[in-house]
Amino acid sequence: MNAPPSARDLAALAAFLRERTRAEILADHPLAPHTTYGIGGPTALWAAPRREGDLPVILRAAQEAGCPLFVLGRGSNVLISDRGWPGLTLHVGEGLGRMRFSGAEVEVEAGCALHGLVVAAAARGLAGLEPLAGIPGGVGGAIRMNAGAFGREIAELLVAVRGFTAAGAVFEAGGDRLRFGYRSSPGLEGVVIAAARLRLEAGSPAALRRRVDEILELRARRQPLDHPSCGSVFKRPPGYYAGALIEEAGLKGEREGAAQVSPKHAGFIVNLGGATAADVHRLIRRIETRVFERFGVRLEREVRLVGAFDDDS
Numbered sequence: 001m002n003a004p005p006s007a008r009d010l011a012a013l014a015a016f017l018r019e020r021t022r023a024e025i026l027a028d029h030p031l032a033p034h035t036t037y038g039i040g041g042p043t044a045l046w047a048a049p050r051r052e053g054d055l056p057v058i059l060r061a062a063q064e065a066g067c068p069l070f071v072l073g074r075g076s077n078v079l080i081s082d083r084g085w086p087g088l089t090l091h092v093g094e095g096l097g098r099m100r101f102s103g104a105e106v107e108v109e110a111g112c113a114l115h116g117l118v119v120a121a122a123a124r125g126l127a128g129l130e131p132l133a134g135i136p137g138g139v140g141g142a143i144r145m146n147a148g149a150f151g152r153e154i155a156e157l158l159v160a161v162r163g164f165t166a167a168g169a170v171f172e173a174g175g176d177r178l179r180f181g182y183r184s185s186p187g188l189e190g191v192v193i194a195a196a197r198l199r200l201e202a203g204s205p206a207a208l209r210r211r212v213d214e215i216l217e218l219r220a221r222r223q224p225l226d227h228p229s230c231g232s233v234f235k236r237p238p239g240y241y242a243g244a245l246i247e248e249a250g251l252k253g254e255r256e257g258a259a260q261v262s263p264k265h266a267g268f269i270v271n272l273g274g275a276t277a278a279d280v281h282r283l284i285r286r287i288e289t290r291v292f293e294r295f296g297v298r299l300e301r302e303v304r305l306v307g308a309f310d311d312d313s
């Protein structure tokens with residue numbers, strides 16, 4: 001990372017963004033409340049746009065100011081450092097949450113809650129999204145992560161993605177032109193997703209609503225939803241399940257401070273209350289070491305670490 005911008009440069013950037021956009025612009029803003037973990041320090045500068053047209057203005061200004069950029073969706077797949085983020089956090093969230101249905105397609109802004117979209121589609125008798133019910137992310141984060149569950153990945157439904165490069169240039173691509181992998185979207189590296197078009201199929205609203213409820217029940221049965229978390233910390237290694245390896249390595253229930261390998265599902269690290277990012281990070285490292293020593297499997301992280309962490313490799 002480049003040297004963080006000076007307080008003077010940040011103040012000038014904030015003043016410019018307040019004048020030129022209608023986004024919420026805040027200095028030294030806490031990030032923890034914007035994450036499902038409830039963990040993380042403040043961001044030097046926070047910009048939460050309410051209209052797509054402000055995105056390129058913010059991006060261009062941040063780039064010209066040499067200000068490091070972090071794009072935050074609904075914060076359900078990130079672990080933010082206790083020291084926070086030394087640059088600009090661009091929050092593509094509630095302010096960009098509109099959806100518009102047209103026939104079997106929906107055009108949706110990236111900040112829209114994925115679960116809200118699932119429920120709205122089901123109510124209209126549009127099928128395809130139900131397996132993704134209960135995933136607590138936004139549509140942009142879901143596309144960036146190629147979120148998936150119960151045999152469905154969001155990329156399978158994508159007709160087109162619209163967004164901006166870090167320099168503020170328009171980015172547009174058809175879903176079939178973009179490369180997606182398991183929990184990855186190499187074709188969207190460096191792109192801030194603003195909106196997407198998804199294609200769904202006709203179905204019965206009542207049956208779709210039942211399926212959504214079934215999925216929510218399955219999640220509640222299997223996942224430790226009573227404590228804050230980021231979902232699965234690790235990706236599924238080929239031929240294994242991360243949770244099973246962690247459990248067999250004897251790590252279930254182990255703790256670092258107030259972070260714990262969930263006794264219910266070893267693939268989750270939960271915040272028992274007051275956990276720090278350093279606690280979670282130490283537990284992640286312990287799991288990685290123990291699973292490698294025991295099984296020779298290198299776990300790959302699904303959670304995105306944001307900001308500075310000691311001894312990360």
Ligand SMILES: Cc1cc2nc3c(=O)[nH]c(=O)nc-3n(C[C@H](O)[C@H](O)[C@H](O)COP(=O)(O)OP(=O)(O)OC[C@H]3O[C@@H](n4cnc5c(N)ncnc54)[C@H](O)[C@@H]3O)c2cc1C
Nearest residue numbers: 073074075076077137138140141142147148149193230231
């Ligand atoms: C209880 C729980 C259960 C979960 N279950 C699942 C599951 O079943 N399947 C699954 O795949 N995931 C699951 N997750 C993880 C998470 O919900 C998904 O990865 C989700 O799609 C992330 O979206 P977000 O908006 O929260 O992204 P964030 O956590 O805010 O960001 C994640 C990454 O996406 C980037 N990003 C976010 N928005 C944008 C944007 N507009 N443009 C460009 N980049 C962006 C961020 O920079 C970051 O790198 C679960 C999480 C929790 C807490």
